[in-house]
Amino acid sequence: MDPLTLIVIVLALLFNFLNGMHDSSNVVATMISSQAFAPRSALSVAALANLAGPFLFGMAVAKTIGEEIVSAQAIDVAVVLAALIGAISWNLLTWYLGIPSSSSHTLIGGFLGAVVMGAGWGAIRISGLEKVLIALFASPILGFVVGYVVLRITLLLCWKATPRVNSLFRRCQLLTASALSLSHGTNDAQKTMGIITLALVIGNYLPTFYVPFWVILSCASMMGLGTALGGWRLIRTLGYKFFKIRPVDGFTSQLASAVVIVGASVVGGPVSTTQVVSSSIIGVGAAERVNKIRWGVAQEIAIAWFLTIPATALIAASTYWLLQRALLF
DSSP states (O other): OOHHHHHHHHHHHHHHHHHHHHHHHHHHHHHHTTTOOOOOHHHHHHHHHHHHGTTTSSSSHHHHHIIIOOOGGGGOOOHHHHHHHHHHHHHHHHHHHHOOHHHHHHHHHHHHHHHHHHOOGBBHHHHOOOOOOOOHHHHHHHHHHHHHHHHHHHHHHTOOOOHHHHHHHHHHHHHHHHHHHHHHHHHHHHHHHHHHHHHHTTTTTSSSOOOOOOHHHHHHHHHHHHHHHHHHHHHHHHHSSSSSOOHHHHHHHHHHHHHHHHHHHHTTOOEEEEEEEEHHHHHHHHOOOOOOOOOHHHHHHHHHHHHHHHHHHHHHHHHHHHHHOOOHO
């Protein structure tokens, strides 16, 4: 295997590790803040489910990322390398600042910037790009709506319950948090699988686009390992800064997020788990009382989301330009 393709695989696995660490907050924040699980137990549950997720729901998202957005014949491996560098750079910056930005947005933004710089707009398949953008921007709205509806239904069903129902909601979070972790591992790990498989197709190591088992296993393992280590800065943001999360809030937001993400994974829609979880938490809080939400925190996160794609596109395009100059000499 040529050195550039090998570097791409290593960086893709690093991105998956950082994605797991960065996005572990999505799964465990409500488990911890609602006191359903101790922090280390919550991360262990999430890590195991993240590891299993990529083996359960097919490869539709990987196919979307690796085959439907760009023509493999129109780009070289340096494009994929630049895209990963852009995505990793932004992930590290937002992790350091404690801002729950979207790893999916970083990857798509980096990919677009590198492809346009390396091969022009003609290399991009518009139908695939539309599918990705619709999934990315519609999923937070769905997360909010489903979170709102699920909490309203849950409160209606429990309106005569005693405070002991909180114990039930804490126990049930083992199921909902596991489902959310499975959905996260399924959707996010597949994005990296798509990138690695694309690099293998470009390098003629695969005759057609299919995801080898070793790619699935390595991506799932890195995602699980990153989740086990946890992104504590982001856990504090999602678990404590929106509003005080009760057991019922944790249960309903996890259930709503899992439903949206699994649905997207089945149809091949690469969504941002950070966005879906954040919006479902806000939807749950708004269903109880609109002024319960600290909207200033939500605004800061929204700004980071909108900045992510153009910022990573710029970083990736600049990186590709530098790589081309370095490779020429």
